[in-house]
Amino acid sequence: MDIEETPVLDNHMHLDPVQGRNVEAVEEFAEQGGTHLLVLNKPSWHLVEAATDESTFREAFDLTVGAVESATEVLPGRAWPVLGVHPALVSKLVEDGYTPAAARDIMQTGLDVAAEYVRDGPALAIKSGRPHYDVDEDVWDASNAVMCHAFELAADGDFAVQLHTEGGEDFEQVAQWAEERGMDRRQVVKHYSGGRLQGPTKSVLADKDELEIAIEEGDPFLMETDYIDDPDRPGAVLGPKTVPRRVRWLLEAGHEEAVRTAHVETPRAVYGIDTEATLTE
Template sequence: MLDDHLHLDRAGKGIEAVKDFVRSGGTHLLVCNKPSWHLDVEPETGADFRPVFETTRSLVAEASEVLPGRAWPVLGVHPALISRLIDDRGLAVSEARDLMMAGIDVAGELAASGDAVAIKSGRPHYDVEPAVWDASNAVLKHALEVAADADVAVQLHTEETEDLTAVADWATDRGLEPKRVVKHYSSGRLTGVTPSVMSQQSYLEKAVAAGEPFLMETDYVDDPDRPGMVMGPKTVPRRVNWLLEQGHEEAVERAHVETPRSVYGIDTRATLDRD
């Protein structure tokens, strides 16, 4: 059982959250770095993102010691950073764009070395000025190009939508298969790229009915001030058991074996400790 997108934080439950996941039947994790400002990092250069990425890589290594399978890192720059850089720090739109691209470049270097299976990027899920929207899309396109060069996937944080065919076209233009672009926080039905479905029963029912590749996630935040946000680490295993009870064995195989292999190149069977 793979949770496709969650966060870990030593200031939160950290590895105890992983143990909760395992006790519920979970086996594999994709751990996405927290937004840089959550770790008190206010970057001035691309290199300033490196401690954020290294913190995630360290937590992934610790999680893999606990899991019956293993964990993998997803590294990148949260799209909401553009608003913090412009509104809070007074950067020009072009300066914010370039700084975020530089952070993506560092994530790409790590991914190219085998230290991440996906790049994190996206665009704001809230209303922004047209210039900020355009700059955010430029960052997103850059992430697609970096991922293609590193031969890894991309996880996107975007507005709520069921149609990302334009993004799929951007990926194709940059040499990245659209199936290797994942929309984090999907509601179950999506055209263009691969949905990572929030593990609510109604969303999962839509994903199963579509019969298309999908992943399952919680977006667990691991924030001591917001325990259980967005969903707790036990959720994916519980929802998998519910799907199996409903007779959806093929959908579970698709979400936890076939799609992870196709999107990320990871083998959730071969990496499972069967002792």
């Protein structure tokens, strides 16, 4: 199989219509063979300011929805927004004098708004999680409450949640929390995952070694760059060309089945999207 014969989805990329490369990065992705993108809003303080109310969340989300519309125009397939609240917002708010409980409430409001964007059409899924760095116990508890609120919203609306969390391989408890709230654990996606993961669906950072582990493990997986579209850090985390290049590498190594898993079957199972049909529309 040649790369032209398959959809190529980057499951987690940021675009910055305020100060980033934005559509230029998408054009690079497409030139290498990329077809579909899931675009996550950058943290509100990178686009507007640290969100403390509904209107600021909407402003950040609307910027991302606009960036996605522009991205879709240059893709052979299309892009979808995934909107939500970066878990580091809790620390920003606590530093600004909010209690962890007040920060929790603000962040849950942001998720309520993100869920509305999914229900009303422009967004595909929401994003939540918990800090990937050490925090006080009350901040950790508030963060877990925010994440569980995301699961409740997703169960109610039947859509997926992408998680930004600490590293590690065992997230069985998190998957159970989602199931207790009515979600299918397959629709819980651990962004920035390695090749091994217990619990949610893994979105594997497109590193050759981790992809080989993911293929060996045999579970459903997605591929991502976590490209952050920051002019001061042009290739961070991975550049927009990386996923198509890794797909080409996998196909050359005979991993056609794994490519189909990551770019057709898992996106359909997790998000209900058809990356093949949207290529020919």
